[in-house]
Amino acid sequence: MVSIVEVGLKGMLEQRTKKSYEAMLFPEPTPRHFPKNDDP
Secondary structure, eight states, X not given: OOOHHHHHHHHHXXXXXXXXXXXXXXXXXXXXXXXXXXXX
């Protein structure tokens, strides 16, 4: 039986891993609510 605490910690670790993975893919996060001005 898995405890709620374990599920919560696993979810936090997965979110942290996803954020660090996105940070590796996109070193400079671009704002999503408006496009970059220097894009061709």
